[in-house]
Amino acid sequence: xxxxxxxxxxxEKPLSINQRRFDNRVALVTGCGSEHGIGFATAKLLLQSxxxxxxxxxxxxxxxxxxxxxxxxxxxMALTADLIRMDQTRALVARVVxxxxxxxxxxxxxxxxxxxxxxxxxxxxxLSPREWHKSIDRNLTTCFxxxxxxxxxxxxxxxxxxxxxxxxxxxLVSNPGEAAYSAAKAAMxxxxxxxxxxxxxxxxxxxxxxxxxxxxxxxTEEEKTAGTxxxxxxxxxxxxxxxxxxxxASDEATYITGQMIVIDGGNxxxxxxxxxxxYY
Numbered sequence: 001x002x003x004x005x006x007x008x009x010x011x012e013k014p015l016s017i018n019q020r021r022f023d024n025r026v027a028l029v030t031g032c033g034s035e036h037g038i039g040f041a042t043a044k045l046l047l048q049s050x051x052x053x054x055x056x057x058x059x060x061x062x063x064x065x066x067x068x069x070x071x072x073x074x075x076x077m078a079l080t081a082d083l084i085r086m087d088q089t090r091a092l093v094a095r096v097v098x099x100x101x102x103x104x105x106x107x108x109x110x111x112x113x114x115x116x117x118x119x120x121x122x123x124x125x126x127l128s129p130r131e132w133h134k135s136i137d138r139n140l141t142t143c144f145x146x147x148x149x150x151x152x153x154x155x156x157x158x159x160x161x162x163x164x165x166x167x168x169x170x171x172l173v174s175n176p177g178e179a180a181y182s183a184a185k186a187a188m189x190x191x192x193x194x195x196x197x198x199x200x201x202x203x204x205x206x207x208x209x210x211x212x213x214x215x216x217x218x219x220t221e222e223e224k225t226a227g228t229x230x231x232x233x234x235x236x237x238x239x240x241x242x243x244x245x246x247x248x249a250s251d252e253a254t255y256i257t258g259q260m261i262v263i264d265g266g267n268x269x270x271x272x273x274x275x276x277x278x279y280y
Contacts, residue, residue, distance in 0.1 A: 021250055022051035026100045028093070030083060030146055031110035031165075032065055033057030036217030038165060039109040040065055041238035042245050047075060049246065051105065054096045056081055083110055083142040086149075093149040103153045105249045108146055109165040111139035111184070112218070121177035135180035140187050147195070151204075160204035161249040162195075164188050165241075168212045171260060172268050185210075189260050196258030205257040207248045211241050212264025229273055231266035231280060 027046045032039035032055035039055070047053045047069055054077040055065055066078035079095060081088040097103055112119050119138075120131055143164055154160030169178060170185030189208050196206040213227035215235035227235025244263050247253055262268060272279055 018049055021049040021246070022046055022105070025051045025104040026054070026096065026102050027051045027105035027107065027249070028054045028056070028096055028103055028146070028150065029107040029109060030056045030142065031112075033059060033061050034217045035065060035068065036238065037109075038211065038214065038216065038238045038241045038245075039107070041242040042107055042109065043076075044069060045239070045242045045246050046105070046107075046249070051075075052100055053077070054079060054092075054100075056083070056092060056110070058082055083145055084137045086145050089142075089145040090149045093146070093153070097153055102157060103150055104157070104159060105161045105163075106146065106150045106154075107163050107165070107245055107249065108143040108188075110142045110146075111165070112181075119178075119181055121175075123177050124179045127179060132180045136184050136187075139181060139184035140191075143188050144191065151199070154204050155199070155202055158203040160199070160202075161253075162192075162204065162206040163245050163248045164192055164206075164208045165245070166208040166210045166260060168210045168262060168264055168268055171210060172262070192260075193258045200257055205248070205253065207253075207256060207258070208260040209241060209244050209248070210260050210262045210264070211236065212262070212267045214238060214241055214263075227265075229267075229275060230264065231270055231276075233276060233280065234265070236263060236265055 029039050029043045032043050034040060043053045043055045052075045055062060056079050060080060062078045062080055066076050070076035077096060077099060079092050081092045083089050122131055147162060166188045167185040170182035171189050174182040192206045192208050213223060213230060213235045215224060215227060216238055224235060241263055244261060
């Protein structure tokens with residue numbers, strides 16, 4: 001076991017990492033372009049825990065993330081692809097399997113935003129079919145495409161861990177202007193439950209994490225403020241979400257499948273969601 005230091009809530013605290021947890025495992029983490037995002041934090045944790053990790057984004061900034069992660073060299077593969085396109089997705093997965101011989105862990109994190117094209121907040125009455133399909137493709141079709149391309153390799157090996165990054169938005173709550181995003185994230189969970197039953201006897205688990213207010217590089221000031229109104233009084237961190245993803249991707253979670261686990265600092269369980277004074 002080794003200790004690293006990771007900041008949380010403005011404090012430095014040691015977090016223990018099992019550096020052998022993912023020995024001989026190969027992971028693919030999508031949506032790793034941002035250095036302050038859940039995807040990058042997850043890739044970093046899996047790498048520190050022994051895995052070889054393939055990371056993807058739509059732009060060349062993924063090679064900057066590779067350089068930050070893979071200082072010893074050889075255990076991180078960076079790939080660019082538009083995961084909405086099945087041909088590019090299949091080529092990406094084939095490259096990983098061709099290079100490393102297997103694919104054990106899939107983290108479907110891509111979605112929400114792309115460089116220069118953030119998720120639009122448009123009320124349904126004004127939502128164009130183009131914007132609807134764009135959000136569905138970005139947040140749901142990408143998950144389907146990568147999962148569909150990876151599954152044959154997991155089925156052949158009779159082993160796999162699929163972890164999808166859904167959201168509390170859609171499956172549990174929503175916001176005005178997020179009909180398409182909410183529909184996509186709720187559909188991701190529904191798809192996962194069906195798949196979990198289909199592959200349960202093939203050594204493959206399929207689960208979802210549902211983050212609430214997590215402060216990432218794309219967080220707006222309004223979202224950061226919302227995080228202060230959770231029972232914990234702060235937003236979550238990408239690393240805290242990564243810890244949950246890594247657990248579900250590990251052999252410590254062999255009897256957990258078809259589940260959606262909320263990580264939101266208790267936000268969805270509280271009735272009153274205003275300023276904490278008088279309540280907390």
